[in-house]
Amino acid sequence: MxxxxxxxxxxxxxxxxxxxxxxxxxxxDYLLAKKTGGQFILRIEDTDVSRTVPGAxxxxxxxxxxxxxxxxxxxxxxxxxxxxxxxxxxxxxRAHIHTLVNGGHAYPCFCTPERLESVRQEQQKxxxxxxxxxxxxxxxxxxxxxxxxxxxxxxxxxxxPREGTTIAHDHLRGEIKTxxxxxxxxxxxxxxxxxxxxxxxxxxxxxxxxxxxxxGSEWLGTFPLHVNIIRAFGWEEPTxxxxxxxxxxxxxxxxxxxxxxxxxxxGYSIFIKDMQDLGFTPEGVLNWSALMGWGVAEDDVxxxxxxxxxxxxxxxxxxxxxxxxxxxxxxxxxxxxxFTTQDLAAxxxxxxxxxxxxxxxxxxxxxxxxxxxxxVTLDDCISFGAFFFKDEVAPIPEDLIxxxxxxxxxxxxxxxxxxxxxxQPTISHEACEPPxxxxxxxxxxxxxxxxGILRVAATGQKVSPxxxxxMEIIGREKCLQRIKNAIxxxxxx
RNA sequence: GCCCCCAUCGUCUAGUGGCCCAGGACGAAGCCCUCUCAAGGCUUAAACCGGGAUUCGAAUUCCCGUGGGGGCACCA
Numbered sequence: 001m002x003x004x005x006x007x008x009x010x011x012x013x014x015x016x017x018x019x020x021x022x023x024x025x026x027x028x029d030y031l032l033a034k035k036t037g038g039q040f041i042l043r044i045e046d047t048d049v050s051r052t053v054p055g056a057x058x059x060x061x062x063x064x065x066x067x068x069x070x071x072x073x074x075x076x077x078x079x080x081x082x083x084x085x086x087x088x089x090x091x092x093x094r095a096h097i098h099t100l101v102n103g104g105h106a107y108p109c110f111c112t113p114e115r116l117e118s119v120r121q122e123q124q125k126x127x128x129x130x131x132x133x134x135x136x137x138x139x140x141x142x143x144x145x146x147x148x149x150x151x152x153x154x155x156x157x158x159x160x161p162r163e164g165t166t167i168a169h170d171h172l173r174g175e176i177k178t179x180x181x182x183x184x185x186x187x188x189x190x191x192x193x194x195x196x197x198x199x200x201x202x203x204x205x206x207x208x209x210x211x212x213x214x215x216g217s218e219w220l221g222t223f224p225l226h227v228n229i230i231r232a233f234g235w236e237e238p239t240x241x242x243x244x245x246x247x248x249x250x251x252x253x254x255x256x257x258x259x260x261x262x263x264x265x266x267g268y269s270i271f272i273k274d275m276q277d278l279g280f281t282p283e284g285v286l287n288w289s290a291l292m293g294w295g296v297a298e299d300d301v302x303x304x305x306x307x308x309x310x311x312x313x314x315x316x317x318x319x320x321x322x323x324x325x326x327x328x329x330x331x332x333x334x335x336x337x338x339f340t341t342q343d344l345a346a347x348x349x350x351x352x353x354x355x356x357x358x359x360x361x362x363x364x365x366x367x368x369x370x371x372x373x374x375x376v377t378l379d380d381c382i383s384f385g386a387f388f389f390k391d392e393v394a395p396i397p398e399d400l401i402x403x404x405x406x407x408x409x410x411x412x413x414x415x416x417x418x419x420x421x422x423x424q425p426t427i428s429h430e431a432c433e434p435p436x437x438x439x440x441x442x443x444x445x446x447x448x449x450x451x452g453i454l455r456v457a458a459t460g461q462k463v464s465p466x467x468x469x470x471m472e473i474i475g476r477e478k479c480l481q482r483i484k485n486a487i488x489x490x491x492x493x
Numbered sequence: 494g495c496c497c498c499c500a501u502c503g504u505c506u507a508g509u510g511g512c513c514c515a516g517g518a519c520g521a522a523g524c525c526c527u528c529u530c531a532a533g534g535c536u537u538a539a540a541c542c543g544g545g546a547u548u549c550g551a552a553u554u555c556c557c558g559u560g561g562g563g564g565c566a567c568c569a
Contacts, residue, residue, distance in 0.1 A: 013569050048568055113567075120566095129495050130565065155567055173498070182496055182565090190567040197569050220497060221564035244499075245563070251504080254562075288505095291518085297507045298517050317506075320562055324504050327519045337532080373532040384530085433528095451528035463530045 005038035006211045010064075010071070011201060013045040014056035017271040018063040020255075020323070021216060021246055024289040028214050028243070030069045031304075031311040038211070042074035043204060044085045047194045057085075063272035067282045068304065073208075081208040086200050093195040096203050096233070097156050097188055105232035106188055108144045108154045109136040131184045132157065156189035158198070158229060166224040171241045172318040178224040186225050198222060202229045210238050212313070217242045217320075241313055243293055244320045246270075251322035267377075268325040279351065279377030284332030292321040301334050333376045341368045348381045355382050357389040364388075366473045370465035384465060388473060393460025393482060397489050400456050402449035411490035413445065414453050418483045427476035429468040457486035 008029035012022050026040075033040035042064065046052050061076055073079025083089055100106035109132075120130045136144075137159060148154055160183045168176045188199040195203075205213060219226075220242050230237050248259040260270050269278060275285055287302055295315050296302075302310070336344065345364050352359045371384040387393050401410045420439055424431045440450050455467050458479050464470060471479045 011569095015569075045569065051568065109567095116567085124494090127494065157567095170498090176497070178497070184565080187567050192567080194567095196567070201569090216563090217498065218563060218569090223497085242498085247562075249504085252561080291505060293505090295506055295508090296517090300506085300518055319499050321506090322504060324519065327505070330519055333532095371531095374530065376531095436528095447528050449528095455529065461529090465530085467528055 003036045004211070006032050006036040007039050007041065007209050008033045008212050008214060009041040009043050009205070009208065009210050011043045011045050011204075011215075012060055013048065013051070014060065015048070015051045015053055016056060017273060018056075018060045019260075019272065020270040020285075020289055022060070023063065023067060023272055023285065024246075024293065025214050025216070025243060026064060026067070026069050027286055027290055027304075027307075028241075028294075028311075028313075028316070030071075031307055032212055032214070032313060033072075035308055035311055039072040040069070041079070041081070041208060041210070042071040042084060043208070044075050045197060045200065047086050047190075047197065047200050049087070049192065049194065059273055066272065066276060067286060086204070087194065089200070089204070090194065092207065093189070093200055093203055094193075097195065097199065100158070100188070100229075100232060101156060103232065104159065105229075106156050106158050107137055107139065107141075108148060109157045109185075109187075110139075110144075110147060110152055110154050111135055129182070134185060137185060153191050155187050155191055157185040158188050158225065158232075160185050160225070160228060166228060168223050168227040169237075169240065170220075170223070171239050171313060172316055173242070176220070176223060180224075183224055183228075186222070188229075198225055198229065202226055202233075205238055206230070206233070206235050212239045212241060214241045214243060217244050217318075239313070241316060242318070243316065244318055246292065247320050247322040249323050249325065254320075255323060263325065266325070268328065270323070279379035280328065280332050281335055281347070281378065283335035283338075284328065287331040287335065288328045291327075292323070293317050301331070301338075303335075303338075329376050336375050336378070337373055339372075341365060341372075344368050344372060347378055351379045351381055352386070352389060355386060357386060359389055363473060367465070367470075370469050370473075374465065383461075384463075387459045387461065387464070388470075390460075391478075392485070393458075395456045395460045395486060395489065397493055399462050400453060400486050400490055402445075402453050405449060407490050407493040410453055411487050413443075413450055414457060414483055414487045414490060416443075417450060417454055418480065418487065421483070422480055427471050427474075427479055429472055432471070433468055453486070454483065457483045 010022070010026045010029050012018070030040045032038070042060070044057050057075065061074070064071065073081060073084060075084040097106060101108070116132070119133050123130050136157070161180045164180050166178050166180055166183070168178070170176055186198055187196050189195050223240070223242070227237065245254045247253065248255050255270055263269055264274070267278060269275060283303055286304060290302070290307060291300055293316060295317050296310065339347070345361070345368055348368070349359055349364065367385050367388045371381060374384050375381060401407050402413065405413065416439060417436060420435045421427065421432055424435065436450060440447055451467050455464055456462055458467070458471050458474060
């Protein structure tokens, strides 16, 4: 079966931080394009100049790079269908708006914002739906042209059909019927000379040869408008796929600014730029977000190449999905366990360095097998393995006292363990465990007590990777020194 | 208020008229393993929103409710 190559596009507006929703659309865009041998395009929708945030475009570019979703055409790399930033495409929009006006599908409107506001209020008073009353719809074209020539301010509106029904087709929902009487004469061109989203996106999608439009379901409301604009131009429609929105974890309402702040407090985020800092991996984030809105029967742990094998637009789901951060943890941890030691070493190193630790590469490579399956996020490597890179550890005195023993008794145990370890030729696991087990046997203590004291002494913490393997990496001299320190601490109490 | 969309375990979902007393995953509970914490193995609890209709037969089709979500800007 041969499929037509799809051209998809991610079309974010640079108005804030890149979030999860954008990442998910990008993933699906990427999967569809690559699966069919087509292209994935990045286009910046910056027609609202007042809302454009400096740096936001770069954040999107960085975010896609981090996620590992390279685009084939975009503002920073160019392409055959550029420019890829809408503010650089004004003339293209002007020409198309001209076509629409000439064809009787759009008209100039001279109404002031004040008049519009009062019309709206009147309508609300009469309990009518707020909509443009069409005052300029029937203006004589010659007269309108004269007013424009006189320098009068104007906008251009789309002349929406007043009667009948618009039937739009969404790939996931089928036919969506809307009475044209419900539709408005939407603004196509603003007073600042830039088009609105409605016109710009439609024109660009056509000009750029987009075959599949994946976007959020918040666009369903103006979907009939978009379809009507395309029909007015006489263009072919792309396949429309409206993805559902993400709901907050409670499932009540969509993710909001407030909710995003709550997530941050809990060590999570919906902003891509935060993900890396928090220790999440692109693999984890992608796998997690892929599954919110994509129905996969089984084996849901996937890398992008594996997703590529399975992805189809038919398996996308239309219902809203509540965000579940526990599941992010799960996918992140699962993918970390799948990384090779070399790979994980390279990913962990920056976190150790961020902590001000002096990372020795050979030690790093050795300790990774010990901590790998304990990591949920990459930065967990600090709590599990920072002691490997420290000259000294500082155990909390109370932690050195074993359950059922007092400080003095614990010191004696540590003393005895020290002698046993010091008597061994090496600090290897094989050399050290048997004699310590024998000591446990004859002393009537239990393994938790003895190993617990040693653990805290050697690593400085109550929870650590396996004791003997850890000591081996720490090294004989350092271990003995740390145990000696622990004995001193205990005796001082 | 009006318009549009959605509806299977707590959550993400499989399911396209008989394979379903509904499968997987996260989470939860229990057991095993065990030097801590994990990981791993085994097991358990947990859902077709309600009502009609079509049909020999409905989670699956249709209608009506109900619930949830989105939209109603010279914002995207």
